[in-house]
Amino acid sequence: MSANDWNQQVIDEFRANGGKVAQFEGRPLLLLHHKGAKTGAERVNPLVYLPLDANFAVFGSKAGGPTNPDWYHNLRANPDTVVEVGTETIPVRARVAEGEERDRIWGEQKRVNSNFADYEQKTTRSIPVVILERAAS
Numbered sequence: 001m002s003a004n005d006w007n008q009q010v011i012d013e014f015r016a017n018g019g020k021v022a023q024f025e026g027r028p029l030l031l032l033h034h035k036g037a038k039t040g041a042e043r044v045n046p047l048v049y050l051p052l053d054a055n056f057a058v059f060g061s062k063a064g065g066p067t068n069p070d071w072y073h074n075l076r077a078n079p080d081t082v083v084e085v086g087t088e089t090i091p092v093r094a095r096v097a098e099g100e101e102r103d104r105i106w107g108e109q110k111r112v113n114s115n116f117a118d119y120e121q122k123t124t125r126s127i128p129v130v131i132l133e134r135a136a137s
Contacts, residue, residue, distance in 0.1 A: 010046040019086035024048065027113060030056060031084035032132075036070075037077035045071050049132075050109045056083065056132040057097070057105050064122025072128055083132055091135040102129045 001009075013021045014031060021029055032045050050057040060072040075081065075094040082091050097105055106129050110117040120127060 007044075007046060011044055014046060014084070019084070021046070030058070032058065032071060032075075033082045033084075034071045034074040035078040035081070037074045043071070043074070045069075047071075048113060050105060050112070052105070052131065054134050056085070056092070057109065058130050058132060059106070059109055059116060060128035060130065061116055061119040062123075064119035066123060066125065068125070068128060072130065075130060080135065092132040093135050095131050095133065097129040097131050105129050105131075 010021055010023075010029075011031060014029060019029065027048050028051060029046055030049050032047050034043050034045070035041070036043060047058045050059075060068045062069045076096070079094040080091075081094065082089050084090075096102075106116075106127065109129075110120065116127075
Protein backbone atom coordinates (compact mmCIF):
# COMPACT_ATOMS: atom_id res chain seq x y z
CA MET A 1 0.00 0.00 0.00
CA SER A 2 1.38 3.42 -0.90
CA ALA A 3 1.81 6.17 1.70
CA ASN A 4 -0.98 8.13 -0.01
CA ASP A 5 -3.38 5.17 0.22
CA TRP A 6 -2.47 4.62 3.89
CA ASN A 7 -2.96 8.34 4.67
CA GLN A 8 -6.35 8.31 2.94
CA GLN A 9 -7.50 5.27 4.93
CA VAL A 10 -6.48 6.99 8.19
CA ILE A 11 -8.21 10.24 7.13
CA ASP A 12 -11.41 8.38 6.21
CA GLU A 13 -11.46 6.47 9.53
CA PHE A 14 -10.69 9.69 11.46
CA ARG A 15 -13.61 11.52 9.85
CA ALA A 16 -16.01 8.57 10.18
CA ASN A 17 -15.24 8.09 13.90
CA GLY A 18 -15.05 11.63 15.29
CA GLY A 19 -11.25 11.74 15.27
CA LYS A 20 -10.56 8.20 16.46
CA VAL A 21 -8.38 5.77 14.50
CA ALA A 22 -7.94 2.25 15.85
CA GLN A 23 -4.27 1.77 15.00
CA PHE A 24 -3.28 4.89 16.95
CA GLU A 25 -4.50 3.33 20.23
CA GLY A 26 -5.62 6.49 21.95
CA ARG A 27 -2.65 8.63 20.87
CA PRO A 28 -3.91 12.10 19.96
CA LEU A 29 -4.27 12.46 16.22
CA LEU A 30 -5.11 15.49 14.08
CA LEU A 31 -5.50 16.11 10.39
CA LEU A 32 -3.16 18.84 9.19
CA HIS A 33 -4.25 20.75 6.10
CA HIS A 34 -1.41 22.40 4.18
CA LYS A 35 -0.85 24.05 0.84
CA GLY A 36 2.01 22.92 -1.40
CA ALA A 37 4.88 25.42 -1.30
CA LYS A 38 5.51 25.02 -5.04
CA THR A 39 2.23 23.65 -6.38
CA GLY A 40 -0.31 25.39 -4.15
CA ALA A 41 -2.18 22.06 -4.04
CA GLU A 42 -4.21 21.42 -0.90
CA ARG A 43 -3.02 18.41 1.09
CA VAL A 44 -4.01 16.66 4.33
CA ASN A 45 -1.77 14.58 6.58
CA PRO A 46 -2.74 12.66 9.73
CA LEU A 47 -0.25 13.47 12.51
CA VAL A 48 0.16 12.43 16.13
CA TYR A 49 0.30 15.61 18.23
CA LEU A 50 1.09 16.79 21.72
CA PRO A 51 -1.56 19.06 23.29
CA LEU A 52 -0.15 22.42 24.48
CA ASP A 53 -2.93 24.13 26.41
CA ALA A 54 -5.23 25.30 23.58
CA ASN A 55 -2.55 24.69 20.92
CA PHE A 56 -0.91 21.67 19.30
CA ALA A 57 2.67 20.53 18.71
CA VAL A 58 3.46 18.31 15.72
CA PHE A 59 6.76 16.70 14.86
CA GLY A 60 8.55 16.39 11.53
CA SER A 61 9.87 12.94 12.35
CA LYS A 62 9.06 11.25 9.02
CA ALA A 63 9.58 8.01 11.02
CA GLY A 64 13.28 8.84 11.30
CA GLY A 65 13.79 9.45 7.59
CA PRO A 66 16.79 11.48 6.40
CA THR A 67 14.75 14.53 5.26
CA ASN A 68 11.98 16.66 6.72
CA PRO A 69 8.44 15.79 5.59
CA ASP A 70 6.84 17.77 2.76
CA TRP A 71 4.21 19.20 5.12
CA TYR A 72 7.00 20.90 7.13
CA HIS A 73 8.27 22.78 4.05
CA ASN A 74 4.69 23.63 3.07
CA LEU A 75 3.91 25.11 6.51
CA ARG A 76 7.08 27.21 6.41
CA ALA A 77 5.88 28.69 3.10
CA ASN A 78 2.18 28.90 4.09
CA PRO A 79 1.82 28.98 7.89
CA ASP A 80 -1.87 29.93 8.05
CA THR A 81 -3.98 26.78 7.81
CA VAL A 82 -6.50 24.57 9.61
CA VAL A 83 -6.42 21.33 11.57
CA GLU A 84 -9.17 18.83 12.24
CA VAL A 85 -9.20 17.67 15.86
CA GLY A 86 -12.00 15.31 16.81
CA THR A 87 -15.03 16.78 15.03
CA GLU A 88 -13.72 20.38 15.08
CA THR A 89 -11.96 22.29 12.30
CA ILE A 90 -9.67 24.88 13.89
CA PRO A 91 -7.82 27.73 12.15
CA VAL A 92 -4.14 27.78 13.20
CA ARG A 93 -0.85 29.50 12.44
CA ALA A 94 2.27 27.34 12.35
CA ARG A 95 5.62 28.33 13.79
CA VAL A 96 8.78 26.31 14.35
CA ALA A 97 9.85 25.93 18.00
CA GLU A 98 13.52 26.71 18.69
CA GLY A 99 16.00 26.32 21.54
CA GLU A 100 14.70 25.53 25.02
CA GLU A 101 11.05 25.52 23.90
CA ARG A 102 11.80 22.95 21.21
CA ASP A 103 13.88 20.79 23.56
CA ARG A 104 11.22 20.84 26.29
CA ILE A 105 8.35 19.92 23.95
CA TRP A 106 10.40 17.30 22.08
CA GLY A 107 11.46 15.71 25.39
CA GLU A 108 7.83 15.50 26.52
CA GLN A 109 6.74 13.92 23.23
CA LYS A 110 9.47 11.27 23.51
CA ARG A 111 8.37 10.62 27.10
CA VAL A 112 4.69 10.09 26.24
CA ASN A 113 5.29 8.33 22.90
CA SER A 114 8.49 6.28 22.76
CA ASN A 115 8.19 5.81 18.97
CA PHE A 116 9.52 9.34 18.63
CA ALA A 117 12.68 8.50 20.58
CA ASP A 118 13.17 5.60 18.13
CA TYR A 119 12.74 7.96 15.16
CA GLU A 120 15.38 10.29 16.62
CA GLN A 121 17.86 7.41 16.77
CA LYS A 122 17.32 6.63 13.07
CA THR A 123 18.31 10.05 11.73
CA THR A 124 21.13 12.56 12.02
CA ARG A 125 18.87 15.59 11.52
CA SER A 126 17.21 17.56 14.30
CA ILE A 127 13.52 16.64 14.12
CA PRO A 128 11.47 19.84 13.79
CA VAL A 129 8.86 20.72 16.40
CA VAL A 130 6.05 22.83 14.93
CA ILE A 131 3.59 24.69 17.15
CA LEU A 132 0.11 25.11 15.69
CA GLU A 133 -1.35 28.10 17.50
CA ARG A 134 -5.06 28.77 17.36
CA ALA A 135 -5.71 31.77 15.18
CA ALA A 136 -7.69 34.64 16.68
CA SER A 137 -11.24 34.30 15.40
